Amino acid sequence: MRTMRRTVDRTAGKVMSMREAVAAFVHDGDTVSLEGFTHLIPTAAGHEIIRQGRRDLTVVRMTADIVVDQMLAAGCVARLVSSFVGNSSAGSLGELRRRVERADPEPLVFEEYSHYGMVCRYLAGAQRLPFYPLRSYAGSDLPAVNPGIRKVTSPYPAADGSTEQIYVVPPVQPDVTIIHAQRADHRGNTQIWGLTGVQAEAVYAAEKAVVVVEELVADAVIRADPNRTLVPAHAVDAVVVCPRGAHPSFAQGYYDRDNAFYRAWSAISKDPERLRGWLEEWVYGTVDHAEYAAKLGEEFWAGLAVGEALSEPVNYGRRL
Amino acid sequence: MSGQRAGGTGPVTSSELLSVVAARELACRRTVFAGIGLPTLAAELARLTVAPGIEVVYESGVCGAHPSQLPETIADAVLITGAEAVVSMPTLFGSVLQGGHIDVGFLGAAQIDRWGNLNTSVIGEWERPSVRLPGSGGAVEVMANAREVFVVMRRHTPRSFADVLDFCTTPGPDRALADGIRPLGVGVTRVITELGVLARDGVGDELRLVAVHPGVTVEQVRAATGWKLKATDRVTTTDPPAPAELRLLRDDVDPNRVYLR
Numbered sequence: 412m413r414t415m416r417r418t419v420d421r422t423a424g425k426v427m428s429m430r431e432a433v434a435a436f437v438h439d440g441d442t443v444s445l446e447g448f449t450h451l452i453p454t455a456a457g458h459e460i461i462r463q464g465r466r467d468l469t470v471v472r473m474t475a476d477i478v479v480d481q482m483l484a485a486g487c488v489a490r491l492v493s494s495f496v497g498n499s500s501a502g503s504l505g506e507l508r509r510r511v512e513r514a515d516p517e518p519l520v521f522e523e524y525s526h527y528g529m530v531c532r533y534l535a536g537a538q539r540l541p542f543y544p545l546r547s548y549a550g551s552d553l554p555a556v557n558p559g560i561r562k563v564t565s566p567y568p569a570a571d572g573s574t575e576q577i578y579v580v581p582p583v584q585p586d587v588t589i590i591h592a593q594r595a596d597h598r599g600n601t602q603i604w605g606l607t608g609v610q611a612e613a614v615y616a617a618e619k620a621v622v623v624v625e626e627l628v629a630d631a632v633i634r635a636d637p638n639r640t641l642v643p644a645h646a647v648d649a650v651v652v653c654p655r656g657a658h659p660s661f662a663q664g665y666y667d668r669d670n671a672f673y674r675a676w677s678a679i680s681k682d683p684e685r686l687r688g689w690l691e692e693w694v695y696g697t698v699d700h701a702e703y704a705a706k707l708g709e710e711f712w713a714g715l716a717v718g719e720a721l722s723e724p725v726n727y728g729r730r731l
Numbered sequence: 732m733s734g735q736r737a738g739g740t741g742p743v744t745s746s747e748l749l750s751v752v753a754a755r756e757l758a759c760r761r762t763v764f765a766g767i768g769l770p771t772l773a774a775e776l777a778r779l780t781v782a783p784g785i786e787v788v789y790e791s792g793v794c795g796a797h798p799s800q801l802p803e804t805i806a807d808a809v810l811i812t813g814a815e816a817v818v819s820m821p822t823l824f825g826s827v828l829q830g831g832h833i834d835v836g837f838l839g840a841a842q843i844d845r846w847g848n849l850n851t852s853v854i855g856e857w858e859r860p861s862v863r864l865p866g867s868g869g870a871v872e873v874m875a876n877a878r879e880v881f882v883v884m885r886r887h888t889p890r891s892f893a894d895v896l897d898f899c900t901t902p903g904p905d906r907a908l909a910d911g912i913r914p915l916g917v918g919v920t921r922v923i924t925e926l927g928v929l930a931r932d933g934v935g936d937e938l939r940l941v942a943v944h945p946g947v948t949v950e951q952v953r954a955a956t957g958w959k960l961k962a963t964d965r966v967t968t969t970d971p972p973a974p975a976e977l978r979l980l981r982d983d984v985d986p987n988r989v990y991l992r
Contacts, residue, residue, distance in 0.1 A: 448791055448792070448806060448820060449791055449804060449805065449806030450791070450806050450808075473820075474868075493866070494866060494867055494868060494869075495865050495866050495867070495868040496863065496865055496866055497864075497865030497866075499804050500767045500768065500804060500805075507863070508862075508863050511860065511863040512859070512860055512861065512862065512863050514859075523852065523866055523867075524867070525866075525867035525868070525869065525870070525871035525872060526790070526820070526824060526867065526868055526869040526871075526872060527824035527825070527828075527829070527869065527871070527872045528871075530820045530821050530824055530825070534821060545825075545829070545872075546829050546875055546876065546912075546914070546915070547871045547872050547875050548871060549875070549902065549906070549907035549908075549910040549911070549912035549914065550848075550899070550902030550903070550905075550906025550907040550908075550909060550910045550912075551871060551899055551900060551901065551902045551906075552852075552857070552898050552899045552900065553852075553867070553871070553900065556857045556858070562910075562911075575912075576911045576912055577912070578912075605808070605811045605817060606791050606792050606793070606806055606811065606817060607792065607817065607818075607819045607820075608791075608792070608819065608820050609819065609820040609821065611819070612820075612821060661808055663808055663811055667808055668803075668804065668806075668807065668808065670803050670804075717808065720812045720813070
């Protein structure tokens with residue numbers, strides 16, 4: 412049954428710490444979407460979920476990569492919904508493979524989709540639709556292992572008058588979606604540039620939304636460029652300021668991707684002892700992301716510095 | 732790490748040969764959906780040679796990329812700086828790809844069969860695989876919606892060119908039609924491997940051997956293929972990379988040897 416979405420007070424200030432946001436919005440057993448398509452991955456949020464010891468989560472993420480492997484290793488995740496379970500093009504996710512291949516140390520329930528299947532699930536969730544059709548999956552073995560992917564008959568004839576069949580996917584409505592963004596105002600109007608992925612749809616699909624940002628900016632900065640606002644304040648429950656919180660992914664205009672860490676992850680995650688040691692040192696051993704970022708050191712961050720490529724301002728002027 | 736071999740005149744490596752052969756196949760194509768690795772090299776080399784007007788579209792949402800350096804991932808920041816457009820995932824998959832704007836999609840796979848169906852999910856049983864692979868990503872969508880698909884396979888073995896796939900992640904049009912749905916494109920038309928080039932024209936066709944690389948025999952390719960591979964009446968030998976192609980590839984496209992081996 413379709414229900415109205417709860418109303419967020421779009422005028423209220425929502426700025427809180429990562430610790431407060433995860434404590435308030437991520438609970439044991441929740442369905443948690445973490446989105447960011449290679450760009451702006453909410454790693455710092457994943458690490459705080461690990462620190463707070465959440466259990467039995469269903470994690471929804473198109474590209475389940477390093478942060479998901481870390482959450483798996485920390486025992487936070489019982490179920491994964493994803494369309495790509497790999498370490499980018501840099502190698503394997505050791506913990507994920509142990510869980511799936513050998514149920515080691517415990518089984519992982521895995522719902523496998525394709526990228527557009529995941530996008531359509533978010534679209535259906537955001538738009539409160541019972542399903543979303545897509546021209547994928549015909550002849551694939553995926554529907555046989557994923558009962559969420561179903562074939563229906565179109566109620567309309569095709570162009571040639573014939574009856575048309577099409578696959579559909581169900582909505583996903585996470586308890587909470589967490590995204591990382593370049594900047595927002597204190598009410599949650601969130602601006603993203605560069606790769607924008609599926610973040611807006613993932614936020615609108617969710618019951619609650621947490622936006623983690625590189626920078627908190629004044630209302631005037633947002634309102635000087637409203638087209639860049641991907642997520643309006645009315646859809647955002649919390650704003651967390653967490654510079655460098657997307658590492659090892661990148662934030663366009665702020666810092667580059669840490670390709671060396673992606674390459675290193677295959678070896679770290681291949682050995683369970685080494686992976687546990689990594690979590691001890693970098694997640695449990697740091698009180699928050701600020702300490703994690705400081706521990707990496709300024710010399711390290713200088714290596715990920717980006718140059719300047721400013722856009723031309725546009726004129727939003729109205730009638731005089 | 733920069734370019735010890737740049738500008739070198741050393742022997743042609745397998746990855747260089749694959750990139751050059753793939754680039755030549757892109758002649759006259761306008762929009763190419765490229766993944767990272769050899770497809771990126773092929774598309775960039777094609778831009779400098781046979782397809783100057785080519786638009787490279789990346790799964791991350793970048794359309795008309797003009798990277799100043801070779802991207803290391805499909806979402807490398809260098810793809811965004813100076814790009815013609817960056818679109819969201821719903822637009823990229825829904826309107827650009829499913830809307831029918833892609834001429835050629837590049838895909839890779841752990842396994843391919845004679846009809847150009849692909850497995851990128853598992854080796855073994857899906858429920859308890861011996862190897863869990865990354866899965867579809869956008870491959871299912873690329874196969875269903877690109878006009879045609881080129882597959883690049885660095886390894887040509889009976890295991891990767893399988894008689895029967897362990898799992899069909901990404902079906903070609905023959906399997907789609909058997910499921911009652913007609914896809915937009917014709918599926919895999921070219922498979923470029925370390926040994927040669929296989930081709931098929933469209934629905935109902937098997938992959939056939941059309942070319943072998945210099946020094947490779949038809950029998951060698953057959954022995955490395957897991958099904959009884961058919962060949963065209965006149966199997967040609969691939970023209971080795973021309974000095975100009977090699978120079979562009981080594982000096983301009985991948986001077987730091989990110990993907991070239």
